[in-house]
Amino acid sequence: MIMKFFRRGQRDEKLEQSLQKTRRGVFKQVIELFQRSEIDDDFFDDLEALLIGADIGADTTDQLIDELRAKIRERGLHQPAEAQEILRADMISLLKKAVRYRRVKILQRGVPYVILVVGVNGVGKTTTIAKLARYHQQQFNRQVIVAAGDTFRAAAIDQLQLWGERINVPVIAHQPGSDPGAVAFDAMQAAHKRAADVLIIDTAGRLHTKDNLMQELGKIRRVVQKTVPDAPQEVLLVIDANTGQNGLAQAAAFAKMVEISDVALTKLDGTSKGGIAFSIVKALGVPISYIGTGEKMDDLTPFSEESFVDGLFFEKHEGEIPV
Template sequence: MGIFSRIKEGLKKTRSGIMGRMEGLFARSSFDDEFYEELEEVLIGADVGVETTMQITDSLREKVREEKAREPQQVMDILKGLLLDILGRDVVPLELSEQKPTVILVLGVNGVGKTTTIGKLAHRYKNEGKKVLLAAGDTFRAAAIEQLEIWAGRAQSDIIKHQQGSDPSAVLFDGVTAAVSRGSDVVLCDTAGRLHNKANLMEELKKVRRVVEKALPGAPHEVLLVLDATTGQNALAQAKVFNEAAPITGVALTKLDGTAKGGIVIAIANELKVPVKMVGVGEGVEDLQPFDPIEYVDGLFTESHTGGQV
């Protein structure tokens, strides 16, 4: 199954659920106030968010009026274009630095699939011929270290770990310095997913960043936030908190195939101004895919409306 097929298949619940209402919405003969009100309901229901939804519908009204669009396909294409204005039209990959190793700091609360995402990334990079090292910096959660060890074994990658309850920053410092001495290409750093309060979390992540940079000037090269698509607007709230503590360079959105509210991708891109770089569209190792905005937008809509140009 190609990347497009995976993303399209992963959006099946969103497309057949709330976004499936688009078919009836665009079958109408006129695009009046009632149309825009219903469109707002559909977008908000798909977790696009109130702020982003209002921005989209206001822009759509204006462009439809400017272009004197009357046909459903014309209006649909304008809407798709507006979504791509928010998301961007290009795939934005995780950047590997010219300096080795590339250090990717992976953030996220417990339960979003953070450790699994790290494992899948390790598998991807190993298949590309890269030497990968995992640093088990989530020392608070029971079994987090063991879980990462299993993934390291599957990906035939090195792992640096300390005992549970150890200082996460010390683990990541050792991980990065080991990667430098071993000639690793990529270091994937797991981090704590739950601390007692927001202030604790912020301070811990700030410390982690400082220590990683001390181990390797210029690191981390990527700060990837893992979010669970099924949590909708809660994921956006999490992203805002994490972004304050350790400015993120990209988002990995897991479980996109498990939600009927896949519009959260649009809300994240619009309100955080941070690209979604990876999406999880299944349980398999290969189901963590680079995010392609054009394929995502095409995959949102029902079959009869995917043929227009964006």
């Protein structure tokens, strides 16, 4: 006997209510949550829902809530507002744990600072590269070269070249379908010859489960190490903020193959919160370094733990959040 439980009726209304909540935006819910008069089981249930809803994941959510419960008990607290402060601090310190793993970025005259950009398909690698090139150009007045290492996806090279024209950065490119290792090699030559400060290498999107494609990244890395032994000085993993729990598997697989040093969290201008960042930092100790917030060339910002956490839950927003 299979009971059809998804018939219209009571249960539907309940789901609608709970989803209506998400639609109203988490900010308002958070404000409501921490304005309550007492800390009870409902408080923790709703807090859990918020954290999970932000893609923070079951494990990290449990950890945050357990710590919060313990601290509330130890300090004998009763006010949700006090809990809010503790949670905020805990979340920030979780993210800051990765800071001690942050590689110090040193640019040497005459040695190109090589950034290898990797990630699964469709996370925004090419757009991030354009923004990153612009960032180095505008903020530090550095000479940047970009290598079109995605020789696989149709028109990926064109896409990068169009960006190159827009931001006035030379793009080293081969024919579609050519060997990305060879592109990287030529780009290194060009970087030396033109005494470029920064070389950013684009790579084709690849699912972290595809062994042969992951191996190819190792090859690109070996190619750039031929002339600059400690290159790539930065290996940037791009993660889409819309990504759910699979983001951790992605990060782990890329870290294993190419020792990622930094993470860029993209598409934070949408409604997703990018909570997978906590699990990545916690499990791998790799710091989040940049956030992407749009399709324009200046929509890249250095990551700040405080603003990220505040943006997740704690910012004081007036009125409705457009969701």
